[in-house]
Each structure stands twice: as C-alpha cells, then as structure tokens.
Amino acid sequence: MNTIRKNDLLLIGLGIVVFAVLQGMMTEGLIGAFWKLNIFIICINIILSASLNLINGYTGQFSLGHAGFMAVGAYVGVVLTTNFHWPFLLALVAGGAAAALLGCLIGLPTLRLNGDYLAIATLGLGEIIRIVIMNIQYVGGAAGFTGIPHLTTFPWVFFVMLFTLIVVKNFVNSTHGRACIAIRENEIAAEAMGVNTTKYKVIAFTIGAAFAGVAGGLFAHCFYIINPSSFTFMQSFNYLIMVVMGGLGSLTGSIAGAFVVTFISAALASWPEFRMIIYALALILLMFYRPQGLFGYIELTQIGIIQRLKLKGGHK
Amino acid sequence: MGTMLQIDDINVYYGAIHAIKGISLKVDQGEIVTLIGANGAGKSTTLRTISGLLKPKSGKITFEGKNIAGLPAHAIVKAGISQVPEGRRIFANMTVQENLDLGAYARQDTDGVAKDLKVVFERFPRLLERKNQEAGTLSGGEQQMLAMGRALMSRPRLLLLDEPSMGLAPLLIKEIFSIIQDINQTGTTILLVEQNANMALSIANRAYVLETGRITLSGEAQKLAASEDVRKAYLGG
Ligand SMILES: Nc1ncnc2c1ncn2[C@@H]1O[C@H](COP(=O)(O)OP(=O)(O)OP(=O)(O)O)[C@@H](O)[C@H]1O
Ligand SMILES: [Mg+2]
Numbered sequence: 001m002n003t004i005r006k007n008d009l010l011l012i013g014l015g016i017v018v019f020a021v022l023q024g025m026m027t028e029g030l031i032g033a034f035w036k037l038n039i040f041i042i043c044i045n046i047i048l049s050a051s052l053n054l055i056n057g058y059t060g061q062f063s064l065g066h067a068g069f070m071a072v073g074a075y076v077g078v079v080l081t082t083n084f085h086w087p088f089l090l091a092l093v094a095g096g097a098a099a100a101l102l103g104c105l106i107g108l109p110t111l112r113l114n115g116d117y118l119a120i121a122t123l124g125l126g127e128i129i130r131i132v133i134m135n136i137q138y139v140g141g142a143a144g145f146t147g148i149p150h151l152t153t154f155p156w157v158f159f160v161m162l163f164t165l166i167v168v169k170n171f172v173n174s175t176h177g178r179a180c181i182a183i184r185e186n187e188i189a190a191e192a193m194g195v196n197t198t199k200y201k202v203i204a205f206t207i208g209a210a211f212a213g214v215a216g217g218l219f220a221h222c223f224y225i226i227n228p229s230s231f232t233f234m235q236s237f238n239y240l241i242m243v244v245m246g247g248l249g250s251l252t253g254s255i256a257g258a259f260v261v262t263f264i265s266a267a268l269a270s271w272p273e274f275r276m277i278i279y280a281l282a283l284i285l286l287m288f289y290r291p292q293g294l295f296g297y298i299e300l301t302q303i304g305i306i307q308r309l310k311l312k313g314g315h316k
Numbered sequence: 317m318g319t320m321l322q323i324d325d326i327n328v329y330y331g332a333i334h335a336i337k338g339i340s341l342k343v344d345q346g347e348i349v350t351l352i353g354a355n356g357a358g359k360s361t362t363l364r365t366i367s368g369l370l371k372p373k374s375g376k377i378t379f380e381g382k383n384i385a386g387l388p389a390h391a392i393v394k395a396g397i398s399q400v401p402e403g404r405r406i407f408a409n410m411t412v413q414e415n416l417d418l419g420a421y422a423r424q425d426t427d428g429v430a431k432d433l434k435v436v437f438e439r440f441p442r443l444l445e446r447k448n449q450e451a452g453t454l455s456g457g458e459q460q461m462l463a464m465g466r467a468l469m470s471r472p473r474l475l476l477l478d479e480p481s482m483g484l485a486p487l488l489i490k491e492i493f494s495i496i497q498d499i500n501q502t503g504t505t506i507l508l509v510e511q512n513a514n515m516a517l518s519i520a521n522r523a524y525v526l527e528t529g530r531i532t533l534s535g536e537a538q539k540l541a542a543s544e545d546v547r548k549a550y551l552g553g
Contacts, residue, residue, distance in 0.1 A: 181410075182407060182421075185410060191389040191390065192367060194390045196388070
C-alpha cells in the first residue's frame with residue numbers, strides 16, 4: 001500500500017515537471033503548431049494504449065474494438081458540448097460512461113468467447129458502432145459533425161493522461177489486478193482458485209472502454225469537425241500496434257508504444273501508404289528480436305539498474 | 317463419520333460425447349477416497365464436474381448438505397472444495413509466492429492466510445527456498461508441490477487431487493503420497509484420482525473403479541487391492 005502511494009507521488013511529481021517544461025516551450029513558441037498537435041495526440045494515444053493494455057496485455061483478452069469505444073465517447077462528448085453546452089469535464093465523463101456502459105453490455109456475452117472469436121466479435125462491434133454513427137443524421141452522418149468548440153488544451157490532455165496511468169497502475173497492482181493477470185496466465189487455474197473470471201474480464205473490458213471513451217472526447221475537441229472515418233478498424237489496429245510494440249502488460253511499454261507509433265505516423269504524414277509497410281516491418285523485426293515487446297511484462301521501475309540505484313538510495 | 321460429498325447419478329457431456337454415464341459416489345468426512353481407472357475413463361471429468369469447471373447435464377452433487385451441481389467454480393472454492401488440476405496448471409510466469417497468494421484469493425482473513433502460508437512452507441520446505449523463483453522454472457516434483465500448496469491455501473475441507481504422481485520419479489511419488497496422507501491426518505478430506513492404482517489403493521480408505529464413464533467396482537481399498545479383477549486390470553497381474 002505504502003509503496004503504491006509513494007510511486008503515485010513520484011509519477012505525479014515527474015508528470016508535473018514534464019508538463020511544466022512542455023507548457024513553457026509551447027508558450028515560448030519553441031514548439032510549432034504541427035508538433036503541438038502531435039503532443040496532444042501522443043497524450044491521447046497513451047490513454048488509448050494504456051487502457052487497451054489493461055484488456056489485451058494484463059487480462060489477456062484480445063480486443064480489436066477500441067476505436068469503436070473511442071467513437072462513442074467522441075460523439076457523446078461533442079453533442080453535449082456543442083448542442084447542449086455542457087461543461088467539458090461533464091461531457092468527457094458522460095462520453096466515458098456511455099462507452100463503459102456499451103463495453104459492459106457487449107462484454108457480458110462476448111467475453112465468454114475466447115481467443116480468435118473475441119477478436120472477431122470486437123472487430124465487428126467497432127465497425128458496427130462506426131456504421132451506426134454514419135447513419136445517424138443528427139450527428140451529421142458520414143459527412144461528420146461540425147462546429148465543435150476547441151476545448152481540448154494541453155493541461156486537459158496531459159492531466160487526463162496522468163490520471164489514466166495512475167488508475168490503470170493502481171488497478172493492476174490491486175487484488176483485482178492480480179485476478180486479471182491470473183486469468184491471462186491460466187484461465188482455468190484462475191477459475192479453480194476462486195477467481196470469478198467472467199466478472200474480471202468484464203471489469204477490465206469496461207474500464208478499458210471507459211478510458212477509450214474519454215480519449216475520444218479529448219480527441220474530438222481538438223478539431224472543428226469529426227467524422228466516422230476517424231474511427232475505423234485501422235485505428236483500433238494502430239492502438240494494438242502500440243500495445244504490442246511497447247509490450248503487453250507494461251504501462252511503460254504503452255507510453256513508449258504510443259510515442260513510437262505517433263512519431264512514425266507524423267513523420268510519414270505525407271506518405272501514408274508507407275506507414276503500414278513501416279509498421280509491418282517494425283513488428284516483424286520486433287517479433288524476431290524482442291517478441292515480448294520493448295517492455296514485455298516489466299516496468300521501467302523494475303529494470304535492473306534502476307532497482308539497484310533505488311536500493312543504494314535506500315541504504316544511505 | 318458423516319457424508320461430506322455425495323454424487324447422485326450425474327451425466328456429463330463434452331458436446332455430443334457422453335463422458336460420464338450416471339456416476340454415483342460418496343466421500344465421508346476424514347476419508348481418503350480414490351478413483352482409479354484407465355486413460356479416458358472419465359476420472360478428470362468427474363473431478364472437474366465436482367469443482368464446477370464443467371456442468372453436469374443431470375444429477376445431484378451435494379457437499380455438506382448443499383446442492384452444488386452447476387455452481388460456478390469460484391463459488392465452489394468458497395464453499396470449501398479445492399482442486400489440484402491434472403498437469404498442475406501453475407501460473408508459470410509468476411513466482412512461487414505469487415502462486416500461493418492466488419491460492420488464498422477467495423479468502424478475506426489476512427491473519428489466517430499468513431498462518432496457512434507458514435504451514436505450507438513448513439510442509440514443503442523446498443517451496444520456501446524457492447519462494448521468489450518463477451514457478452515455470454521449478455522441477456516437475458516442485459511444481460506438483462506448488463500446485464498442492466496453492467490448493468491448500470484456500471483452506472479446503474475437501475481436496476481434489478488429479479494424478480499427483482504423473483511424470484514423477486518413484487522416490488518422489490512416495491514423498492508426495494506421504495504428504496497426501498499427512499494432509500489427510502491434519503483434517504482435510506481427500507478425493508484422489510490416480511492411474512498409479514497400487515499407490516492410491518495403499519493409502520486410501522475406499523476406492524471406486526471407473527471404466528468408460530461408469531463405475532464398475534467399489535469398496536474398501538484393501539479389499540479391491542486384493543481382488544483378482546483389479547489386480548489383473550490395474551495392478552499389473
Ligand atoms: N475437452 C474435451 N472435449 C471433448 N472430449 C473430452 C474433453 N476432455 C475429455 N474428453 C473425453 O472425455 C473422456 C474422459 O476424459 P478424462 O479426461 O475425464 O479421462 P481421464 O480418466 O482423466 O483420463 P487420463 O487418465 O488419461 O487423464 C475421454 O474419452 C476424453 O477423450
Ligand atoms: Mg485425467
């Protein structure tokens with residue numbers, strides 16, 4: 001318990017320093033509009049990859065529908081702020097809640113499926129959500145929803161990201177988190193130990209969906225217009241790449257994965273067709289040399305050198 | 317002694333395969349009962365049905381007076397039955413300690429859990445020496461000990477053991493079986509599934525012989541061990 005608190009404070013402290021530096025550089029004009037947007041996107045992508053990691057990496061359930069939950073949060077959010085003038089925070093929370101509700105409803109039947117079937121079911125779900133939105137005229141259909149107030153600022157994305165990381169980290173370090181990891185390690189043994197496997201799979205899926213919804217709200221309020229084509233299967237696949245590249249079951253990995261993938265996308269913005277080739281090559285290389293991802297199942301704080309430094313510090 | 321577990325005429329299917337065809341058996345409090353039979357007879361299926369990993373299509377399973385047939389596995393652990401599954405099924409990427417902690421997952425009494433952890437380490441000193449080792453790197457015998465220790469961490473009143481001797485050297489099998497007797501003597505009732513009928517019959521009070529989903533023989537372990545039919549079929553003549 002104590003170490004959890006200590007690590008949280010450390011994370012918050014570190015976060016505030018990073019925040020202050022970046023914010024300073026932005027106000028001084030050292031970071032241009034292009035990179036500023038990319039920093040926003042990185043923060044949002046960290047929320048998405050960390051929450052997807054909770055489902056795929058920690059609980060071992062292969063979900064491919066993250067963009068769908070993001071779309072739900074985005075559309076609920078923009079309708080509430082644009083048409084109903086809700087405060088941004090409430091709209092974000094409502095978007096997250098809507099995505100969580102959907103995640104829970106869908107999770108109950110589909111999480112009984114395993115492996116490949118779950119991947120297909122969640123893939124289908126993501127596409128259904130997108131197509132349903134495309135056919136709702138109230139939110140602009142395929143043309144998109146316009147006139148969104150530009151409410152997403154750097155403090156918003158940064159601190160929501162920090163909040164997400166702290167929640168996910170504490171969840172996976174709790175008894176509940178250990179139940180999820182036991183399910184990933186060996187579902188039958190977990191069940192035999194008295195872990196209610198269905199319940200925990202649904203919980204992980206619901207929390208993951210909630211944060212995807214919040215991320216969707218933040219994403220949508222970066223722009224004047226959003227449309228369903230921002231939430232295709234390719235997006236879900238992108239988040240999966242972040243999780244796999246960074247390392248399943250590692251939050252440090254989710255952050256690293258979000259960085260790498262966002263940078264590759266930004267650097268290749270003018271040659272989108274190369275992007276998939278680079279991803280594919282990167283993943284193939286990774287599978288050869290580091291199949292567990294950059295940080296498979298470990299956190300930065302668990303790496304040998306840092307552990308030793310910590311121990312030394314403790315002896316002083 | 318009173319009846320602890322009573323199974324009445326259960327039928328279990330895997331899709332269209334009728335694996336258990338109307339089995340009835342009982343385990344009294346304090347006993348070691350063994351279920352022996354050839355490969356594919358349905359021994360593991362019976363255990364998995366008791367522990368809730370499989371649901372019987374019909375029939376009754378009564379544990380301490382309550383019908384538990386069809387309850388989910390986690391509810392059955394809470395009721396007081398714990399299983400050491402076939403092939404051990406330990407959490408290979410977790411440490412020995414983390415495996416044991418998960419064994420106590422269903423419990424709330426932290427003090428009792430700490431006490432039982434000490435008892436498990438006393439019973440299996442090798443686990444104590446290796447408590448921070450990754451479970452997947454333990455030897456076969458150590459993994460079996462871990463699986464048993466983990467099951468004991470839920471403080472079961474009835475322990476189901478599925479082929480604890482599988483893949484172990486004769487000397488280690490002896491050790492494991494004497495541990496099983498010891499666990500029984502300290503108050504845990506045991507239902508033991510074995511292919512090693514010789515060993516199983518030597519420590520059990522009573523036995524059931526299972527053949528292709530049906531019980532064909534039952535009785536006191538010593539009498540079965542002496543019976544001509546059993547000797548021929550399961551004890552190598
Ligand atoms: N998951 C499954 N799907 C379909 N059939 C199964 C499944 N598990 C077991 N069976 C079948 O059910 C029957 C009983 O199997 P079970 O595992 O209970 O046998 P067993 O007595 O434990 O054998 P062994 O000593 O080899 O472990 C077998 O015919 C087996 O092929
Ligand atoms: Mg078996």
